Amino acid sequence: MKKRYASTWESLKEHQVPKWYEDGKFGIFIHWGLYSVPAFAPQTWELGEVPPDETWFSNNPYAEWYYNSINVGYGPSYDYHVQKYGKDFKYEQFADMWKAEKWNPAEWARLFKKAGAEYVVLTTKHHDGFCLFPSEYTDYNAWRRGPQRDIVGDLTDAVREEKLRMGLYYSGIVDWTFADDPILNNEDLFHTASPTFAYADYAYNQSMELIDRYAPSVFWNDIGWPRQGEQNLPYLLSHYYNTVEDGVVNDRFNDLFHDFTTKEYQSGSANRREKWEMCRGMGLSFGYNAMESDDKIISIEDAISLLVSTVANNGNLLLNIGPRADGTIPEEQEKRLLAIGEWLRVNGEAIYGSRCSSRESIKYTDQIQVHFTEREGALYVLIDAKGRSQVAVTVPGLRGNAIPLDPEVDAEITAVDGGLCFTVKNFGSSQNIAVFRLN
Numbered sequence: 301m302k303k304r305y306a307s308t309w310e311s312l313k314e315h316q317v318p319k320w321y322e323d324g325k326f327g328i329f330i331h332w333g334l335y336s337v338p339a340f341a342p343q344t345w346e347l348g349e350v351p352p353d354e355t356w357f358s359n360n361p362y363a364e365w366y367y368n369s370i371n372v373g374y375g376p377s378y379d380y381h382v383q384k385y386g387k388d389f390k391y392e393q394f395a396d397m398w399k400a401e402k403w404n405p406a407e408w409a410r411l412f413k414k415a416g417a418e419y420v421v422l423t424t425k426h427h428d429g430f431c432l433f434p435s436e437y438t439d440y441n442a443w444r445r446g447p448q449r450d451i452v453g454d455l456t457d458a459v460r461e462e463k464l465r466m467g468l469y470y471s472g473i474v475d476w477t478f479a480d481d482p483i484l485n486n487e488d489l490f491h492t493a494s495p496t497f498a499y500a501d502y503a504y505n506q507s508m509e510l511i512d513r514y515a516p517s518v519f520w521n522d523i524g525w526p527r528q529g530e531q532n533l534p535y536l537l538s539h540y541y542n543t544v545e546d547g548v549v550n551d552r553f554n555d556l557f558h559d560f561t562t563k564e565y566q567s568g569s570a571n572r573r574e575k576w577e578m579c580r581g582m583g584l585s586f587g588y589n590a591m592e593s594d595d596k597i598i599s600i601e602d603a604i605s606l607l608v609s610t611v612a613n614n615g616n617l618l619l620n621i622g623p624r625a626d627g628t629i630p631e632e633q634e635k636r637l638l639a640i641g642e643w644l645r646v647n648g649e650a651i652y653g654s655r656c657s658s659r660e661s662i663k664y665t666d667q668i669q670v671h672f673t674e675r676e677g678a679l680y681v682l683i684d685a686k687g688r689s690q691v692a693v694t695v696p697g698l699r700g701n702a703i704p705l706d707p708e709v710d711a712e713i714t715a716v717d718g719g720l721c722f723t724v725k726n727f728g729s730s731q732n733i734a735v736f737r738l739n
């Protein structure tokens with residue numbers, strides 16, 4: 301008998317994180333839209349490295365923030381815009397330049413499957429207000445303009461064809477078609493954005509459209525929910541769960557409710573006792589930044605190391621790709637997805653369907669960490685030796701024999717006073733992370 305949720309916080313609090321999300325572990329985030337046409341941002345800092353103040357917002361590394369970055373009227377993106385497009389070129393003009401002429405959603409979905417992802421989250425409307433679906437509430441959308449396609453619907457179909465889960469991102473509180481005062485600090489971002497009841501209804505109506513048209517497995521709201529619309533949240537979320545039985549929502553609804561908490565780069569909070577998700581771009585940006593070349597984005601081993609440390613601490617990794625305006629995925633991004641998929645093909649039994657072990661991760665040095673996961677009664681030991689070709693670590697309190705999941709891993713395991721010493725002589729193709737199953 302399907303549980304029905306009432307539109308009350310009490311009823312919503314009964315919602316459990318669905319098994320598919322606990323098991324899934326790895327998702328692909330996609331930031332695609334008008335900002336993918338200029339595809340420019342300065343390469344400054346990771347979110348959280350500097351305070352979210354004027355310096356950050358006028359040198360914003362997020363290419364998907366291009367509208368605000370030119371709207372502040374100074375800084376590297378403003379200078380780039382004037383030089384490349386001219387001072388009078390309006391951001392909206394990108395709506396007729398974005399053609400997605402080489403886009404093949406089935407190709408994308410096949411790549412995500414090969415990457416070992418279990419779910420996908422696509423931007424349906426980012427802060428610039430441009431919608432990637434045929435919304436009834438605005439013509440500023442990809443059905444009427446630019447690609448003249450239901451981007452959300454076409455990708456949803458292709459992703460589900462590959463038996464992956466489809467999630468949708470919505471910029472709830474920031475929409476620069478309603479309020480576009482330049483944002484230069486977090487107060488502007490979280491509190492003064494889109495202050496009207498009219499906008500709150502707009503966000504509610506579009507969210508209902510997305511739920512009813514696409515039944516997304518993840519409703520990934522960003523930054524916050526319109527304060528004037530907080531009363532309609534219990535109804536919206538109960539409608540969501542009553543429509544999508546194993547749906548899941550994040551924690552960006554003004555701290556009112558969540559299934560899982562989020563981190564973004566080093567910003568945000570996470571603890572092992574509750575489900576959380578780490579999201580980040582491969583470089584400093586979510587939207588494609590043409591300046592972010594292969595040497596400027598996360599290495600394959602660091603991406604796998606992030607997946608392992610996140611999963612071992614009860615999190616999922618939502619790793620972002622920023623496709624080009626024409627619908628192609630930059631080769632350097634594709635290369636990382638395929639390498640993660642390769643690693644998961646060999647070591648995935650320690651990841652998918654695993655649960656956080658009672659054993660906390662051990663950090664020996666900055667380069668050497670040991671993580672643990674558990675699954676079907678087996679304990680997995682994941683030895684991450686960044687940048688080293690060999691390593692010997694003693695893990696206390698373990699006994700029994702340990703088998704490497706990757707047959708190419710050459711390791712010796714010896715019992716030493718109350719623990720096991722793992723001597724890894726060769727990591728094989730496992731990108732410096734050797735995984736052992738302890739029986």
Ligand SMILES: C[C@@H]1N[C@H](CNC(=O)CCc2c[nH]c3ccccc23)[C@@H](O)[C@H](O)[C@@H]1O
Nearest residue numbers: 362364522523551552562563564567568586
């Ligand atoms: C995925 C990215 N999200 C950005 C907004 N991010 C934040 O506000 C980060 C702050 C934050 C971290 N954990 C949270 C939990 C609740 C509310 C905000 C945050 C967007 O500004 C960015 O363009 C991109 O879409």
